[in-house]
Amino acid sequence: DAGVIQSPRHEVTEMGQEVTLRCKPISGHNSLFWYRQTMMRGLELLIYFNNNVPIDDSGMPEDRFSAKMPNASFSTLKIQPSEPRDSAVYFCASSQHGPTQETQYFGPGTRLLVL
Amino acid sequence: GESVGLHLPTLSVQEGDNSIINCAYSNSASDYFIWYKQESGKGPQFIIDIRSNMDKRQGQRVTVLLNKTVKHLSLQIAATQPGDSAVYFCAEASGNTPLVFGKGTRLSVIA
Numbered sequence: 032d033a034g035v036i037q038s039p040r041h042e043v044t045e046m047g048q049e050v051t052l053r054c055k056p057i058s059g060h061n062s063l064f065w066y067r068q069t070m071m072r073g074l075e076l077l078i079y080f081n082n083n084v085p086i087d088d089s090g091m092p093e094d095r096f097s098a099k100m101p102n103a104s105f106s107t108l109k110i111q112p113s114e115p116r117d118s119a120v121y122f123c124a125s126s127q128h129g130p131t132q133e134t135q136y137f138g139p140g141t142r143l144l145v146l
Numbered sequence: 147g148e149s150v151g152l153h154l155p156t157l158s159v160q161e162g163d164n165s166i167i168n169c170a171y172s173n174s175a176s177d178y179f180i181w182y183k184q185e186s187g188k189g190p191q192f193i194i195d196i197r198s199n200m201d202k203r204q205g206q207r208v209t210v211l212l213n214k215t216v217k218h219l220s221l222q223i224a225a226t227q228p229g230d231s232a233v234y235f236c237a238e239a240s241g242n243t244p245l246v247f248g249k250g251t252r253l254s255v256i257a
Contacts, residue, residue, distance in 0.1 A: 035189075064244065074190070074235065074247045087244075122189050130244045132178040132197075137189035 033057075035138035037123050043144045049111040052141045055104055056125030064135060065098055065108050066122040074122075079130050080106065086130060113145045154233065156252045165223040167251050169236030174217065176238035180245065181210060181221045185232045193221070193234075223253075231255045 036055040044050055056063045064079040078088040083100045091098070095114070100106040110117055120140045126133035159165045171179070177198035182190035196203045196210045196219075203210050209222040219236050233252050237245040 073249050076244065076246075079244055124189075131242060132239045134180060134192050134195055135245060136192065137182075140189050 035123055035125055035136055037121075037138040037141050039141060040139065041142045041144075043146065044113055045146050046114055047112045048145075049109065050113045050117075050143060050145075052108040052121050052123075052143070054106045054108070054123030054138060056106070056123070057127075057136055058104070060125035060127050060136075061103075062126040062128070062130040062133065062135075063100060063106050064124040064126075064130070065106070066124065066137075067092075067119045068122060068140070069119045077108070081130050110143075113143075115145045118143055118145050154250055154252050156254060158254045158256055159226045161226060161228060161255055161257050163226055165221075165226045165230065165253060167221045167223075167234050167253065169219040169221075169248050169251075171217050171219060171236070171238045171248075173238060173240060173243075173246070175240040176246075177241065178239045179210070179212060179219050180237045180239075181208075181219075182235045182237065182247075183230075183232045184235065184250070190235060226253075226255050228255045228257055 038053045062081045065077040068074045077090045078098045080100045098108045120142050122140045124135040124137045126135045180195040181193040183193050184190045194205045194210050201212050207224045211220045233250045235247050235250045237247045239245045
């Protein structure tokens with residue numbers, strides 16, 4: 032299995048630009064998670080989906096952030112407009128069944144730098 | 147790198163010695179626990195998990211111990227190797243919540 036796939040691996044953009052991060056979960060996994068990791072705040076859960084439906088987006092920091100999961104094999108996290116404080120590593124993870132009490136498998140992350 | 151916190155606890159261990167990484171969890175309702183390893187520039191990698199009906203579980207060179215009385219979780223690594231150098235996270239979950247991650251501990255192996 033290829034594991035969780037994320038793209039791009041690195042993104043450098045200017046403040047005000049739109050950023051779209053992409054994730055392909057492990058085939059057959061029903062739950063998908065988006066995390067943000069920074070030095071100051073550690074690993075933060077932003078939003079998670081179960082069977083393509085958003086379950087909890089309380090971790091999304093602002094309305095500038097949005098996430099979609101149009102099908103079982105693809106999800107996007109969009110930031111519009113981006114700001115320098117959004118600079119972080121963004122991880123996508125998936126789990127086989129439900130979103131709770133399950134092992135989550137992480138992708139390699141997208142390193143975002145907003146200038 | 148940017149994957150760790152500014153005040154991350156650090157454990158330094160001689161190569162070949164055993165390592166013990168500790169984690170205190172807060173939710174007495176948590177009944178599922180996981181240890182992850184994160185190497186620089188990579189995503190967290192699953193190491194071992196344990197459910198609350200157990201107090202010990204062993205894997206290859208790793209053992210997880212769970213003490214529900216004091217809400218404490220530990221990860222023991224036998225014969226620590228340079229490749230074990232990483233940040234280690236514990237995570238907890240209950241029946242209706244996804245994983246909640248701790249801040250992490252950096253393990254540094256001295257050759």
